[in-house]
Amino acid sequence: MLKVGADKQGLAFIEASGGAGCQSHAPAFKARPNEHAYDLLPPSNGAQVNQWGKPIDLAGEKDPLAGKSLKINNSAAISTNPDRYKQHGFHFTADNCIGCHACEAACSEKNALPAHISFRSVGYVEGGTYPDFRRVNISMAGNHCDDPVCLNGCPTRAYTKFAEYGAVLQDPDICFGCGYCTWVCPYNAPQLDPIKGEVSKCNMCVDRLEVGLKPACVSACLAGALDFGVIETPPANRVQAKLDIPGFPDPGITHPNIRFQQVRELPREMRRTDSMPLVYVKKEKAGKIRYRPEVADQPRERKWNFAKLRSREDPLVVFTLISQGVIGAFLTLFLGPLFGLNVLSAQAHPTAHAALLFGLLVLETFALVASTAHLGKPHRFYRAFNNLRYSPVSREVAAIAVFYNAMGLYTLLLAIPGLFAWLPPQATMHGLQTFAGWLAVVAGPVALYAMNRIYRIKARPFWDHWQVATSFYGSMLTLGALVVGVVYAAVLASQGEAFAGLLSVLAWPMALGLVIEGLGLIAHARDLNAPLGGEAAASHQEQRTTFGKTYILRNAGLVLSIALVAALGVLGLEGHAGFWAWMIAAMLVIATAAIGRALFYVLVIPTTMPGAFFWRNQGFEEHARATGLAKLPQVGVLPDAH
Numbered sequence: 001m002l003k004v005g006a007d008k009q010g011l012a013f014i015e016a017s018g019g020a021g022c023q024s025h026a027p028a029f030k031a032r033p034n035e036h037a038y039d040l041l042p043p044s045n046g047a048q049v050n051q052w053g054k055p056i057d058l059a060g061e062k063d064p065l066a067g068k069s070l071k072i073n074n075s076a077a078i079s080t081n082p083d084r085y086k087q088h089g090f091h092f093t094a095d096n097c098i099g100c101h102a103c104e105a106a107c108s109e110k111n112a113l114p115a116h117i118s119f120r121s122v123g124y125v126e127g128g129t130y131p132d133f134r135r136v137n138i139s140m141a142g143n144h145c146d147d148p149v150c151l152n153g154c155p156t157r158a159y160t161k162f163a164e165y166g167a168v169l170q171d172p173d174i175c176f177g178c179g180y181c182t183w184v185c186p187y188n189a190p191q192l193d194p195i196k197g198e199v200s201k202c203n204m205c206v207d208r209l210e211v212g213l214k215p216a217c218v219s220a221c222l223a224g225a226l227d228f229g230v231i232e233t234p235p236a237n238r239v240q241a242k243l244d245i246p247g248f249p250d251p252g253i254t255h256p257n258i259r260f261q262q263v264r265e266l267p268r269e270m271r272r273t274d275s276m277p278l279v280y281v282k283k284e285k286a287g288k289i290r291y292r293p294e295v296a297d298q299p300r301e302r303k304w305n306f307a308k309l310r311s312r313e314d315p316l317v318v319f320t321l322i323s324q325g326v327i328g329a330f331l332t333l334f335l336g337p338l339f340g341l342n343v344l345s346a347q348a349h350p351t352a353h354a355a356l357l358f359g360l361l362v363l364e365t366f367a368l369v370a371s372t373a374h375l376g377k378p379h380r381f382y383r384a385f386n387n388l389r390y391s392p393v394s395r396e397v398a399a400i401a402v403f404y405n406a407m408g409l410y411t412l413l414l415a416i417p418g419l420f421a422w423l424p425p426q427a428t429m430h431g432l433q434t435f436a437g438w439l440a441v442v443a444g445p446v447a448l449y450a451m452n453r454i455y456r457i458k459a460r461p462f463w464d465h466w467q468v469a470t471s472f473y474g475s476m477l478t479l480g481a482l483v484v485g486v487v488y489a490a491v492l493a494s495q496g497e498a499f500a501g502l503l504s505v506l507a508w509p510m511a512l513g514l515v516i517e518g519l520g521l522i523a524h525a526r527d528l529n530a531p532l533g534g535e536a537a538a539s540h541q542e543q544r545t546t547f548g549k550t551y552i553l554r555n556a557g558l559v560l561s562i563a564l565v566a567a568l569g570v571l572g573l574e575g576h577a578g579f580w581a582w583m584i585a586a587m588l589v590i591a592t593a594a595i596g597r598a599l600f601y602v603l604v605i606p607t608t609m610p611g612a613f614f615w616r617n618q619g620f621e622e623h624a625r626a627t628g629l630a631k632l633p634q635v636g637v638l639p640d641a642h
Contacts, residue, residue: 089257142202177376197376302548328480470520477513507569
């Protein structure tokens, strides 16, 4: 397996793990004495730009990258290929592919991959009726895109796009296993290994390219379906260089460096054979024909499926809800007195105020620890700050860190001023406390905005909607006011004081948050049925069928929560009856929020490449785990689903 890194001078290098390495100027990969012609890289046809209007030449003669060694196996050798600094890519002729999986086997053998990881996989779509039945196989690996979303999204900067061959390479040693690149990539290229806790991907076999050979998968193709070379240089006997074929996600997302040929006439509809409820329908727009994804017409029974609410993202359910609640609670505590809620001031109830602030710190600490459980390498969490310029994950982590530390400083200055006795006069300490408080007030909502941007992913259309923002900010308002209200109600009740007045005021932000979230959900459901379509609409079908009863329960809980909070705010109940009524409302709100957030993660259907009957088929994976097949390593399914 190839590994990307940098030497002491900061020059990029690539190392093949598992090899003994080469001497100083030995070739990085030893070619056989009599390589076949189909194994050799063909010359470029001289094209200057690709079909997206981007230059194919990635490094001019004066570019500092030109003439550098890739340091493969620590070799200083440099390829003499005149096309070394031109964008290369794959060419797939779907009409020729026989589905033998030789390309998969060659890739896995060369990279020593375990059974549950495959950089290249072959899936298919099929359509028509007997005897006119057609099947299209699709062999797919990394596409080394012009706009690699994996590179921009990765918080650890584990990805690099090299001027050499235009390869997008990833270093598993830098990766800490968050899996965000697997979210944003539309093509299944990055592979998360839950055993190693890291991601790896297709490396374009750059060690073979350096000695003039095509990638291993191409050389292994029996039917001549898979080829490779400088992009926009079609192989011999090809008449097409299309940007997509049925089943291939929207190439406009990343501008992938793969070209297709598919000449045979196909039926109007092509169906997936995996469990994804999608069908690809022939559409014509502006004189071009493309197969667009639509929801498969598959009657399904409405179910609860509580067990399927569990997912690898469970830690994120905890992290997002707690963080939104803590941010909202701090805003309520800090801003409440400024809007006339003097009962929330530190002077009115100093012990309760300080205890609640410390409680919020403990809650957020727990949420941050829970979020690291989502990582394959939790001890490398600090690498999340490495890509603040591009990655929304890095920006979210940074903003949450600012909020957490500002809230912590504010709490310590308020509750334990003796710790800061070394500071200059009291006015300075008070000014620092005020600054820390306002910093937390600003950083909290900014963190939620960054959190929202994480999920605005084109490769996951169900998430790519403004409803994410209404959900996150709605939870901030509702959960924050609810936490403060219930805690202060308990404090005031224990002291024999009235609490209905406070809760009647806090009922407004609670209800507002619930209404905001509800309006977002209504708009989301409307758009899922019409404008978004495709994978987003398929997610909505899953929402109404596979999780249909749970979906109704969440919606009913949301409506009931709005009604109950509004009623309690108007009625102003005191005493035990009022307190326990609010406790019931709190449990209802929290349960509804937890169910809704779990649905948010499990419902999303990405723009994945089609799988096969066994491989890359979620339905088969569930069957393998249920029947014990997953215990056999050769099946390629890990027993633990989470």
